[in-house]
Amino acid sequence: MERDVAIQLGILILTVAIFYVLHTLPKRAFSKLRSRARPNNQAHRHFIQGAQLLARARSTKTKSTSVNLAKSAVDEADKALALDPRDPAAHILKAMAETLMGRKASALKSLDVALSPPAVKMLSEREKGDALMRRADLLIGLNRKRRVDSAIADLVEAVGLSPDNSRAFCLLGHCYQIKEMRGEAQTAFQKALQLEPDLKEAHDGLARLAS
Incomplete structure (x- = not known):
C-alpha cells in the first residue's frame, strides 16, 4: 500500500514538473528572443x-x-x-x-x-551590385590609374548581379576607356544607353570614343 502511494506521489510530482516546464519554456524563450531583438530594433531606428x-x-x-x-x-x-x-x-x-x-x-x-x-x-543581389558600383566609383576617384583594374572587377560583378543598372555599365565603359580598351568601352556605353537612352555620361563617352 505504501509502495503504491509512493508511486502515485512520484507520478504526480513528475506531472507537475512537466507542466511547469511546458508552461514556462515558451515564455523564457520569447523573453530571450525579445531581448536579442531589442538592440536590432533600436539599430533599425538609427538607420532610418x-x-x-x-x-x-x-x-x-x-x-x-x-x-x-x-x-x-x-x-x-x-x-x-x-x-x-x-x-x-x-x-x-x-x-x-x-x-x-x-x-x-x-x-x-x-x-x-x-x-x-x-x-x-x-x-540582396541588387544591393550588393549597387555597393560594388559605389566602391568602383570611389576607387576611380581616389586613384583611377592604379585602381582601375579593381574597379573593373567590381563593375563586372555589379552588372552581372544587376543587369539593368545603366550607371554601372556607364562607369564600366569609363574604366575601359582609361585602359584604352575601346571596343569594350563602346559596348558598355551602348548597353547603358539601351537601359537609359538619355544618360548623358554614356553619350559623352561614345562621343569621346568617336573623336
Missing part, C-alpha cells in the same frame, strides 16, 4: 533616421547644410553599428554620407566592410 538625414543632405542646395546633415547621418549610422556591427546596410549608409562629405577614403573603408564576409551575405 540616418537615411532620412542623408536624403535631406542630398536634396539641399546649401553646401554647409548638406555637410552638417551628412555628418549627422554618419553619427546615426555609427549608433546603428554600435548595436549591430555586422549590418551591411548601416555601413553602406555611412559610406554614402562620407562620400557626400568628401571623405572618400573613409567611405571606401565602410564599403569594404559591407562587402566582406559575413556582412555581404545579408545583402
Whole structure:
C-alpha cells in the first residue's frame, strides 16, 4: 500500500514538473528572443533616421547644410553599428554620407566592410551590385590609374548581379576607356544607353570614343 502511494506521489510530482516546464519554456524563450531583438530594433531606428538625414543632405542646395546633415547621418549610422556591427546596410549608409562629405577614403573603408564576409551575405543581389558600383566609383576617384583594374572587377560583378543598372555599365565603359580598351568601352556605353537612352555620361563617352 505504501509502495503504491509512493508511486502515485512520484507520478504526480513528475506531472507537475512537466507542466511547469511546458508552461514556462515558451515564455523564457520569447523573453530571450525579445531581448536579442531589442538592440536590432533600436539599430533599425538609427538607420532610418540616418537615411532620412542623408536624403535631406542630398536634396539641399546649401553646401554647409548638406555637410552638417551628412555628418549627422554618419553619427546615426555609427549608433546603428554600435548595436549591430555586422549590418551591411548601416555601413553602406555611412559610406554614402562620407562620400557626400568628401571623405572618400573613409567611405571606401565602410564599403569594404559591407562587402566582406559575413556582412555581404545579408545583402540582396541588387544591393550588393549597387555597393560594388559605389566602391568602383570611389576607387576611380581616389586613384583611377592604379585602381582601375579593381574597379573593373567590381563593375563586372555589379552588372552581372544587376543587369539593368545603366550607371554601372556607364562607369564600366569609363574604366575601359582609361585602359584604352575601346571596343569594350563602346559596348558598355551602348548597353547603358539601351537601359537609359538619355544618360548623358554614356553619350559623352561614345562621343569621346568617336573623336
